[in-house]
Amino acid sequence: MGDGVFLPPVVLGWALVLFLPAGVLTAVLSTLLERSGPIRLRQWAEDAGGTLRRLYDAPVRFGVFRFLLSLLSRLIPILLVLAIGQLLQMWDRRFPFLWSFGFVALLVAFTEAGNRAILARDPERALDVLTRLYRAVLFVLAPLVTLLAPLVPQARPAGRDEDEEEATAEEIEAFIDVGTREGILEPEQGEMLWSIVDFRDTQVRSVMTPRIDMVCAPVESHLEALADRFVESGHSRIPLYEDSIDHVVGVLHIRDVLRSLRLPDPPPVRELVKPPLFIPETKVLGELLKELQARFQQVAIVVDEYGGTAGMVTVEDLIEEIVGEIMDEHEALAAGLEQLEDGVWRLEGRGHIELLDDLFRVEVENPEYETVAGLIFNSLGRVPVVGEVVDTLGLRFTVEAVADRRIQTVRVERAPESAEDAEETET
Structure with a gap:
């Protein structure tokens, strides 16, 4: 050795x-x-x-x-x-x-x-x-x-303050992120869980049907006219107002209309409506869902800071915020998304800007608007006229229909320069 x-x-x-x-x-x-x-x-x-x-x-x-x-x-x-x-x-x-x-x-x-x-x-x-x-x-x-x-020092007991609750929310988000990244959760499952986490902090204004899109009727309307209104709209509940839409008196269900039409002496329409639930635009969805469940209601009327009607929100809107868009047969026919030719689409002005990402892989970062019409208004700074063309984000928007200062339909395609770049890249 x-x-x-x-x-x-x-x-x-x-x-x-x-x-x-x-x-x-x-x-x-x-x-x-x-x-x-x-x-x-x-x-x-x-x-x-x-x-x-x-x-x-x-x-x-x-x-x-x-x-x-x-x-x-x-x-x-x-x-x-x-x-x-x-x-x-x-x-x-x-x-x-x-x-x-x-x-x-x-x-x-x-x-x-x-x-x-x-x-x-x-x-x-x-x-x-x-x-x-x-x-x-x-x-x-x-x-x-x-x-x-x-x-080893023991962890603190179960009592939690606000900071720990916030940390717990971050842990939940981390679990979702890790689960998706490691393949334990499918991407669709991860997206749904993210929606559930975000649900409680999302404000009503981001999911409500805006005032201009609300289907309403005067409380003085006859039952036959209301039945026609239900058929035209495809809805099962309609808010009724007195004098103006800013004074909603209740929500009418189609079931009550059909039942009353069969009676020899139908009651006044005012007696058929259910008292509405009024909520502010800033109410968060988690609280709203609990309140609707407690009151056994399906619809809430959203009011602005001045007390005027800003829009309405339904339980279906809340569910869609978690699971995605739910369309019945009537809504599917009127979805407002039509392919005209390869790479060319007709969209409704109220269509969400996320459609642009889905159709053209165009991402809009931190927008001040949520709709295609909002994008065009923001680009022009005024109400467009029919036939006006807007080139932005590498896309060309051609306004096809405008009614009452509102953009109804828009033709969307890649701007010529963007299309040429895409062809060169493929080549």
Whole structure:
């Protein structure tokens, strides 16, 4: 044995036999735990059950277990450098520890490359396959986990202040983001969950039917006229007003109209309406939904700061904010989206600007408007006339119909310069 060698060759040999596979395995096990998101880890622990499930359900013990694995994955390479260096020194090799360090560095690099490949290919299956190995390592490290866990500061009790509630909302958003990114949630599921999270803070003004689009009728109308109004609109409920739309007296259901038409002596229309629920534009959707449920109502009338009617909102509008647009047969026919030819569309002025992204891959950042008409008004600074052309965002908007200072339909296509650039890119 050469000078400077402190362990007998047999011990060094056994150290290599143990440390080489242990170094690789602890690195793999630690990396999988550290780089797996909370959703994936929870799912794995539930599937594994037994001691691993109990470990995961005890956050402090689970944190200590992860720490010990991480510590071993860093400590074992150092021990390998020392063991291999002493063996080379015993064989009188030049620069023994330099060669030893180079070998271990290559081993660590290959292990890290393998870890990345596992994480990129199928980390869920890797966790499942290595479950028995995790159990074995936990069995070995359990005494240390039990010894160190009491030394870790405990989390605060369940009482929460406003800052913690805000942090909880951020955690929910993080879970959705991680779940979507890791493939645990489908993109559509992630979008729906995002909608649910945003739902409680969204204001009524962003989902309401604006005043100009409301289908209403005077409360003095005859039942036959109201029945015709229901047929024309395709709605099941209509607000009734007195004198002007700013004085809504109630909401009429088509069921009450049809029932009254069968009576020999029908009651006055005013007796058929239900008292309306008036809400401000700034009311958030989460509160509104609870209020509508408590009052067993389907419609709310939105008023502005001066008390005038700003619009109306229904339970269907609230549901659509979560699950997306819901159109019945009548609405589908009047959806206001018509393809004229390849790359050319006719849109309603009230169509949402997100349609432009869906049809032309055009993103409007931080807009001050929500509709195609709003985009045109913002670009021109005035009410357009029929036939007027607006080029913006790489698109050409041709106004086809205007009524009462309101843009009804617009022809949309790529602007000539934008179309040429697209063709050159494809070429």
